[in-house]
Amino acid sequence: MTVTWPSTYFRSTYDWENLLKTHGAPLLLLDCDTLRGQYKKLAAALPDVALYFAVKSSPNAMVLETLKQAGSNFDIATPGEIKLLEARSIPPQRTIHTHPIKRDIDIRASMRYGCTTFVADNLTELEKFIPYRERVGLLLRIAFSNADAVADLSKKFGLAIEDAPHFIAKAKALGIRIKGLSFHVGSQSKNPDVHVAAIQSCAALLQDSRDSRGAPMSVLDIGGGFPIDYEGRGIPIDAFCAPIRTALAALPKNIHVIAEPGRFIAAPAMTCVASVIGIAERNKKTWYYLDDGVYGSFSGQVFDHARYPIFALKTGPTFPSVLAGPTCDSIDIIAPDIDLPKLGVGDLIIAPLMGAYTSATATEFNFVPKTQIVPVNGPEQITQPMRRIV
Numbered sequence: 001m002t003v004t005w006p007s008t009y010f011r012s013t014y015d016w017e018n019l020l021k022t023h024g025a026p027l028l029l030l031d032c033d034t035l036r037g038q039y040k041k042l043a044a045a046l047p048d049v050a051l052y053f054a055v056k057s058s059p060n061a062m063v064l065e066t067l068k069q070a071g072s073n074f075d076i077a078t079p080g081e082i083k084l085l086e087a088r089s090i091p092p093q094r095t096i097h098t099h100p101i102k103r104d105i106d107i108r109a110s111m112r113y114g115c116t117t118f119v120a121d122n123l124t125e126l127e128k129f130i131p132y133r134e135r136v137g138l139l140l141r142i143a144f145s146n147a148d149a150v151a152d153l154s155k156k157f158g159l160a161i162e163d164a165p166h167f168i169a170k171a172k173a174l175g176i177r178i179k180g181l182s183f184h185v186g187s188q189s190k191n192p193d194v195h196v197a198a199i200q201s202c203a204a205l206l207q208d209s210r211d212s213r214g215a216p217m218s219v220l221d222i223g224g225g226f227p228i229d230y231e232g233r234g235i236p237i238d239a240f241c242a243p244i245r246t247a248l249a250a251l252p253k254n255i256h257v258i259a260e261p262g263r264f265i266a267a268p269a270m271t272c273v274a275s276v277i278g279i280a281e282r283n284k285k286t287w288y289y290l291d292d293g294v295y296g297s298f299s300g301q302v303f304d305h306a307r308y309p310i311f312a313l314k315t316g317p318t319f320p321s322v323l324a325g326p327t328c329d330s331i332d333i334i335a336p337d338i339d340l341p342k343l344g345v346g347d348l349i350i351a352p353l354m355g356a357y358t359s360a361t362a363t364e365f366n367f368v369p370k371t372q373i374v375p376v377n378g379p380e381q382i383t384q385p386m387r388r389i390v
Contacts, residue, residue: 016273016313016348019374025275025348026292026371028359032066033377035269035355039070042226042261045241048248050258052096054224055081057262057356058270064088066379067265075260079109086113096221098182098260100141100157104128111135119182119221121159123167129176137179139221140167142205144183144198158183161201168209180219180256181205187263187304189225192243198222199247207252219256222248226264230307230353237264263356270355272297272308272371276347277326286321288343293325293332295365297358301334304357310334313348316341323349327366 014029043051052075053067059081064074065088074090076082077099085095092114099106100121107118107128120126121141129136143158159167164181171178181202185194202220210216222244229235248257274297278289292298300306310323318339325332362370 014271014376016350020273020275020348023372023374025273026290026297027273028297028354028371028373029271029273030060030062030355030373030375031269031271031377032062032375032379035063035066035265036070038265038268039067039072041237042241042264043071045238046245046248046259048245048257049222050256051265052098052258052260053265054098054260054262055084057360058266059084059360060373061088062373062375062378063266063269063355064090069379072265073258075262076110076115079106082109082113082115092116096139096258098139098221101125102128107132107136117179121157123170126167126171126174126176130174133174133176137177138171139180139182139219140164140171140178141182141184142198142202144185144194144201161205164205165208177215178209178217180217180221182221182223184223184260185225187225188227190227192240195222195225195244196247199244199251203247203251206255210252218254219258220251221258221260224260224262224264226259226261228263228267228353228356230309232309267353267356270353270358270373272351272354272358274349274351276343276345276349279343279345282322284320286319286340286342287324288321288340288349289324289326290334290349291326292371293327293334295325295327295329295332296362296368297354297371298325298334298351299361299363300354300357303361306357308351308354310338310349310351312340312343313350314341314343326368329365 050073052073054075056077064084068088068090073094074085075098076095095115096117097110097115098119100119116136118136119139119141141158142161142164168178183198185198206217227235274290274292276288277291280287294302318341321338321340322336323334323338325334359370359373364370
């Protein structure tokens with residue numbers, strides 16, 4: 001079943017009919033005020049943490065410009081993302097490169113841009129930096145498994161914490177600077193306990209680096225994974241971060257703490273609006289075919305394990321229904337079991353919380369073009385102090 005959400009707010013917030021007359025359907029409505037608000041909420045919940053927005057979650061020029069003006073830093077992972085930031089004149093000093101696995105051309109592209117802080121999690125990757133050891137600093141990514149996360153990223157990346165001393169010693173022998181530690185507890189973590197345990201484990205390693213001879217580590221990257229409330233249950237980010245703040249307060253002195261949020265900032269800022277393009281009665285259910293689907297903006301249901309709140313703009317008695325996308329593939333089903341009012345061709349379906357890992361992972365299968373992103377409340381000139389960067 002599709003999750004329940006208080007839809008009245010989204011029905012009344014925007015003039016959907018005029019938006020569709022102006023821009024057509026489908027569209028992803030980007031509310032830049034919401035983007036700013038999410039950034040401010042997380043910054044307030046983690047007041048001593050410098051936020052590096054994960055560009056991969058929503059690689060859109062208006063998103064980047066809005067967050068640039070809001071004071072955000074940026075987490076990049078590919079030359080393509082670097083080009084996006086260069087187009088917005090975002091200084092490289094406000095970026096870190098967090099992909100643990102890189103080609104030499106990727107390293108050189110980042111350094112040419114001016115970003116010289118990288119992440120590594122294995123000895124093969126470490127050796128790639130030998131030619132550049134005078135110019136770069138590395139964060140060692142540590143793996144922390146999290147069975148409660150929707151996507152446990154430790155399956156693919158991260159060094160076992162017991163192997164960290166050997167990695168650090170090897171880096172020292174090669175003359176490569178390890179600036180600090182990094183971790184990511186996984187996507188949509190249900191509680192902050194793994195964050196806290198990871199911070200405490202990293203604190204011991206950071207302290208060990210101060211007790212031993214050589215350059216002490218001074219950076220801790222606590223990753224992302226801050227949850228979005230797709231099911232309308234009300235997860236306050238300040239309460240979620242409270243134990244994280246307590247754990248961070250116990251770190252050795254003068255540790256620069258950073259984070260890589262993507263979903264929490266971007267997801268609430270976009271709402272998908274699709275229209276009904278076809279109707280059929282099949283197996284005692286009404287099938288509504290939309291002009292967007294799982295090969296498009298709803299790709300997050302496949303790649304990101306997300307289940308978005310979905311409802312019709314029209315109200316009235318509801319009936320068992322199915323929502324399907326516009327392609328010829330039978331996999332292209334958005335909601336196989338959803339209660340909807342009787343709809344006609346041209347009626348609208350609205351899905352909020354679709355700003356992260358939606359357009360970013362959409363395809364153009366069947367040559368159906370990606371859904372256009374329409375911004376409202378676009379960025380204005382904002383003058384404010386920058387948050388501390390690495």
